[in-house]
Amino acid sequence: MKFQSTRDQNAAKYSAAQVIKQGLAADGGLFVPESIPTLTFEEIEALRSADYPTRAAGILGKFLSDYTEEELLADCRAAYAETSFVGGAAPLVALDDTIHSLELWHGPTAAFKDMALQIMPRLLSRALVKTGEERTALILVATSGDTGKAALEGYKDIDRIKIAVFYPVDGVSRVQKLQMQTQTGDNVYVCAINGNFDDAQTGVKKIFSDKNAVSYLNDKGYFFSSANSINWGRLAPQIVYYVSAYCDLLNKGTLKMGEKMNVTVPTGNFGNILAAYIAKLMGLPIDRLVCASNQNNVLTDFFNTGTYDRNRTFHLTMSPSMDILISSNLERLIYFVAGAERTTKYMESLNKTGAYTVDADVKAKIDESFCGFFTDEAKTADTIRRTMERCGYLADTHTAVALSAAEQYIAQTGDRKPMVVASTASPYKFANDVYRSLYGETPSDPLAALDELSARTSTEIPYPLRGIGERKVRFTDVVPSADMWKAVQKYLG
Numbered sequence: 450m451k452f453q454s455t456r457d458q459n460a461a462k463y464s465a466a467q468v469i470k471q472g473l474a475a476d477g478g479l480f481v482p483e484s485i486p487t488l489t490f491e492e493i494e495a496l497r498s499a500d501y502p503t504r505a506a507g508i509l510g511k512f513l514s515d516y517t518e519e520e521l522l523a524d525c526r527a528a529y530a531e532t533s534f535v536g537g538a539a540p541l542v543a544l545d546d547t548i549h550s551l552e553l554w555h556g557p558t559a560a561f562k563d564m565a566l567q568i569m570p571r572l573l574s575r576a577l578v579k580t581g582e583e584r585t586a587l588i589l590v591a592t593s594g595d596t597g598k599a600a601l602e603g604y605k606d607i608d609r610i611k612i613a614v615f616y617p618v619d620g621v622s623r624v625q626k627l628q629m630q631t632q633t634g635d636n637v638y639v640c641a642i643n644g645n646f647d648d649a650q651t652g653v654k655k656i657f658s659d660k661n662a663v664s665y666l667n668d669k670g671y672f673f674s675s676a677n678s679i680n681w682g683r684l685a686p687q688i689v690y691y692v693s694a695y696c697d698l699l700n701k702g703t704l705k706m707g708e709k710m711n712v713t714v715p716t717g718n719f720g721n722i723l724a725a726y727i728a729k730l731m732g733l734p735i736d737r738l739v740c741a742s743n744q745n746n747v748l749t750d751f752f753n754t755g756t757y758d759r760n761r762t763f764h765l766t767m768s769p770s771m772d773i774l775i776s777s778n779l780e781r782l783i784y785f786v787a788g789a790e791r792t793t794k795y796m797e798s799l800n801k802t803g804a805y806t807v808d809a810d811v812k813a814k815i816d817e818s819f820c821g822f823f824t825d826e827a828k829t830a831d832t833i834r835r836t837m838e839r840c841g842y843l844a845d846t847h848t849a850v851a852l853s854a855a856e857q858y859i860a861q862t863g864d865r866k867p868m869v870v871a872s873t874a875s876p877y878k879f880a881n882d883v884y885r886s887l888y889g890e891t892p893s894d895p896l897a898a899l900d901e902l903s904a905r906t907s908t909e910i911p912y913p914l915r916g917i918g919e920r921k922v923r924f925t926d927v928v929p930s931a932d933m934w935k936a937v938q939k940y941l942g
């Protein structure tokens with residue numbers, strides 16, 4: 450299996466190891482597999498009785514053909530061990546007759562980013578060896594809160610890798626900020642920027658493509674790599690849990706082989722839902738993909754109209770990991786549907802004017818799989834409260850946005866196929882807002898909210914968040930977004 454750039458009409462090929470090492474293609478496009486491997490019903494049948502690491506190694510092997518089966522199985526066993534994912538890697542919980550919550554937050558940082566970022570550092574380590582790389586990888590991460598912490602946990606103290614994380618100073622929750630500021634490890638750096646997530650992401654992209662920065666690093670024995678969901682190494686592990694959810698629905702007797710499920714995903718950078726789409730292209734029986742947005746509803750408008758327009762007000766919401774106006778991975782969907790030539794044209798327009806409109810045939814093709822719904826702040830809070838009342842289920846703010854979108858879809862269409870809703874964070878990561886949504890008042894202190902939420906709902910604080918207030922703060926730098934490169938240089942010394 451080889452990979453190519455979404456913008457390269459000549460389709461130059463790269464190995465999986467090269468792609469994981471490099472992150473972004475040199476022409477500014479994203480790496481995609483040259484063809485989509487198939488997943489047969491026989492293969493799904495075989496995965497039904499397998500544990501999560503075995504399911505993961507099986508799916509990853511279809512994309513990472515330059516890694517051996519033994520390597521992948523060993524890495525998956527280490528990444529998804531019971532000690533890191535307490536209670537299982539991706540359990541499926543039925544909320545009612547139709548909706549199932551796919552809980553992706555049982556890992557070491559209590560958000561779904563762990564599903565990819567526990568395995569990706571292991572894949573990158575092997576990629577350095579496979580490609581004969583002698584330099585140290587410098588991972589630069591822009592985060593809306595969850596990726597940063599998950600990447601720090603995944604990459605900490607890994608040989609020949611350093612990591613620097615940038616987050617918007619006012620764009621993450623108190624718990625998220627503390628999780629990053631208290632990060633341990635000798636190869637990590639964390640810095641806040643004055644700006645929003647898009648500023649941080651644009652800053653990282655700028656550094657990546659700055660020739661002077663690249664040669665400065667090279668002289669010092671480093672090269673840039675990325676842990677954002679623009680890296681294929683992030684996406685491939687996310688395909689696994691949709692296959693796993695389907696296996697679990699078969700095992701519960703909810704579905705028979707070949708019958709279809711629907712999927713709703715709370716979406717920001719479009720990585721998680723794109724992984725579900727790739728699972729569908731591979732042959733996993735998925736019918737509709739419901740893209741859920743918060744008030745930053747650029748994607749809802751795109752699916753309704755075919756026009757992507759980022760020229761709009763940016764809202765800070767209580768689902769901060771979805772506060773994004775440039776959903777980078779949408780480029781991969783456009784590529785799969787429209788090809789490299791038109792992708793290049795649309796992305797040039799996005800760069801120049803902040804907007805593009807896809808051709809009618811592209812829109813029609815996208816409509817076959819996708820639809821979009823959004824949820825404002827009041828409705829998100831209401832969904833958290835209603836879900837607790839109706840199902841006794843405690844949902845975080847992001848999951849609530851998705852639950853609301855799933856409900857809107859079901860009400861509009863009457864489609865009662867099993868609906869798998871990606872639950873992307875522990876409610877305790879956003880305890881303050883969850884608490885306020887449930888009880889209409891804010892606890893005295895954002896950290897006290899964890900204990901109070903636990904007491905009032907009789908649920909447990911997940912292990913990564915216990916005692917978070919008592920850990921030592923190591924990182925307090927705040928810089929203008931224009932000075933991110935300076936901060937990196939200072940870190941490297």
Ligand SMILES: *Cc1c(COP(=O)(O)O)cnc(C)c1O
Binds near residue numbers: 718
């Ligand atoms: C990152 C994140 C999302 C958005 O996922 P994308 O792959 O960027 O679309 C949703 N919810 C939570 C909790 C997240 O951390």
